[in-house]
Amino acid sequence: MPGKASPKHVDPRVKRTRRLLREALVGLILEKDYAAISIKEITTRAEVAYITFYRHYESRDQLLMEVLDEGLADLRVHIDRLAKQSDEVALETEGRLIFEYIQQHADLFRILLKSQSVARIRSRVVRTIATTYQKSCAPLERVGDRTTVSLATHHIATSLLSLIEWWLEHDRHPSPTEMGKVYKSLIIDSTLRAVGALSASSV
Amino acid sequence: MPGKASPKHVDPRVKRTRRLLREALVGLILEKDYAAISIKEITTRAEVAYITFYRHYESRDQLLMEVLDEGLADLRVHIDRLAKQSDEVALETEGRLIFEYIQQHADLFRILLKSQSVARIRSRVVRTIATTYQKSCAPLERVGDRTTVSLATHHIATSLLSLIEWWLEHDRHPSPTEMGKVYKSLIIDSTLRAVGALSASSV
DNA sequence: CCGTTTTGTTATTCCGTGTAACAATCATGA
DNA sequence: TCATGATTGTTACACGGAATAACAAAACGG
Numbered sequence: 001m002p003g004k005a006s007p008k009h010v011d012p013r014v015k016r017t018r019r020l021l022r023e024a025l026v027g028l029i030l031e032k033d034y035a036a037i038s039i040k041e042i043t044t045r046a047e048v049a050y051i052t053f054y055r056h057y058e059s060r061d062q063l064l065m066e067v068l069d070e071g072l073a074d075l076r077v078h079i080d081r082l083a084k085q086s087d088e089v090a091l092e093t094e095g096r097l098i099f100e101y102i103q104q105h106a107d108l109f110r111i112l113l114k115s116q117s118v119a120r121i122r123s124r125v126v127r128t129i130a131t132t133y134q135k136s137c138a139p140l141e142r143v144g145d146r147t148t149v150s151l152a153t154h155h156i157a158t159s160l161l162s163l164i165e166w167w168l169e170h171d172r173h174p175s176p177t178e179m180g181k182v183y184k185s186l187i188i189d190s191t192l193r194a195v196g197a198l199s200a201s202s203v
Numbered sequence: 204m205p206g207k208a209s210p211k212h213v214d215p216r217v218k219r220t221r222r223l224l225r226e227a228l229v230g231l232i233l234e235k236d237y238a239a240i241s242i243k244e245i246t247t248r249a250e251v252a253y254i255t256f257y258r259h260y261e262s263r264d265q266l267l268m269e270v271l272d273e274g275l276a277d278l279r280v281h282i283d284r285l286a287k288q289s290d291e292v293a294l295e296t297e298g299r300l301i302f303e304y305i306q307q308h309a310d311l312f313r314i315l316l317k318s319q320s321v322a323r324i325r326s327r328v329v330r331t332i333a334t335t336y337q338k339s340c341a342p343l344e345r346v347g348d349r350t351t352v353s354l355a356t357h358h359i360a361t362s363l364l365s366l367i368e369w370w371l372e373h374d375r376h377p378s379p380t381e382m383g384k385v386y387k388s389l390i391i392d393s394t395l396r397a398v399g400a401l402s403a404s405s406v
Numbered sequence: 407c408c409g410t411t412t413t414g415t416t417a418t419t420c421c422g423t424g425t426a427a428c429a430a431t432c433a434t435g436a
Numbered sequence: 437t438c439a440t441g442a443t444t445g446t447t448a449c450a451c452g453g454a455a456t457a458a459c460a461a462a463a464c465g466g
Contacts, residue, residue: 049414119320158365166357185400190393197388252445
């Protein structure tokens with residue numbers, strides 16, 4: 001993680017202010033369209049002076065990034081933990097666990113999907129998920145062709161996000177167990193089979 | 204198409220103004236971020252008075268809708284024409300034709316994908332494509348389960364958009380012929396196979 | 407407790423939105 | 437062709453948010 005060094009003891013006022021601003025933004029995103037949220041609205045809800053926002057962030061997007069980075073780091077840990085078991089545990093179970101996790105963190109995912117409307121953030125999330133699968137999915141590692149791997153991981157990442165979006169929009173109707181089956185057959189199995197067919201015919 | 208009746212003879216000044224505004228927006232979207240485009244910028248480039256914009260559109264998004272509706276109507280005609288041949292022509296060829304079409308209309312698709320950052324517009328585009336496949340894809344019509352069909356068409360639509368995005372970002376590197384193979388195996392074949400497996404196990 | 411840092415208050419500048427009134431221009435049919 | 441209605445341009449205005457500046461008040465940390 002390239003960036004500024006993280007000092008051990010941050011001023012408690014700074015920690016508090018940043019937390020209040022993050023919480024305010026999260027609340028607002030769940031209530032209304034992200035594009036319609038003003039800095040003033042954020043600071044008012046956070047019970048913080050207007051200028052204080054600019055003392056910590058350059059823009060609304062930067063604050064959103066910080067919020068999502070926290071959530072994605074958590075998600076990544078979760079997926080990585082699952083990936084280590086992927087040889088033993090069936091893919092169907094892996095899928096079920098993913099959707100159970102989403103169910104428990106529905107708010108985070110609503111924010112994540114809502115903020116897909118910000119192009120930069122969307123591509124960042126896609127890249128994060130794609131990288132995770134590239135590292136964790138053994139069959140993909142064995143494919144030599146870089147283009148095919150790029151295509152496949154991109155497809156998996158966007159398809160998974162799309163599937164999650166569809167699920168949340170349908171009030172999480174099919175159970176996580178059923179969604180696990182969908183995840184396995186529609187996303188993972190399908191992609192791996194297609195990758196096999198494509199690398200055989202040398203794309 | 205529900206809406207206001209379309210009179211045969213529109214005032215030429217109105218036609219001209221709306222065309223100028225559309226062209227100005229298209230040019231601007233190709234140059235910079237959609238969110239950063241102001242009404243003033245649009246009217247200035249269109250060489251039209253500021254207030255004239257509001258005499259024709261309620262918002263920037265509405266103008267963008269009009270731009271995309273034109274392009275999507277064209278695309279839809281193209282896809283429908285392909286669909287009618289889909290029994291005779293192989294899916295691989297259908298995919299090749301789609302990507303050749305995209306290559307010829309790269310600007311339109313760049314705009315379409317860029318404007319995905321507007322949530323409302325994105326879901327509208329997804330719905331349009333999904334509906335097209337629902338009507339034209341024979342194997343999907345035979346599936347009784349409405350949830351599965353909804354899931355499958357949504358998956359096809361978002362996957363296709365995602366694939367197009369990936370392709371344009373990679374400078375249209377694999378040829379349309381190769382992309383046709385990808386389209387067939389990664390999107391259509393995969394989805395249909397998965398749908399078969401899922402409806403068999405009754406999702 | 408005192409110096410440092412952070413936060414709050416107030417004011418200011420700039421820019422975009424959206425509306426209104428009136429003048430000028432254009433289109434069209436009698 | 438020319439009179440009438442519709443469209444466009446010009447100017448002005450109110451409103452709100454973005455972003456910055458200067459100074460006062462409060463809180464931290466040693």
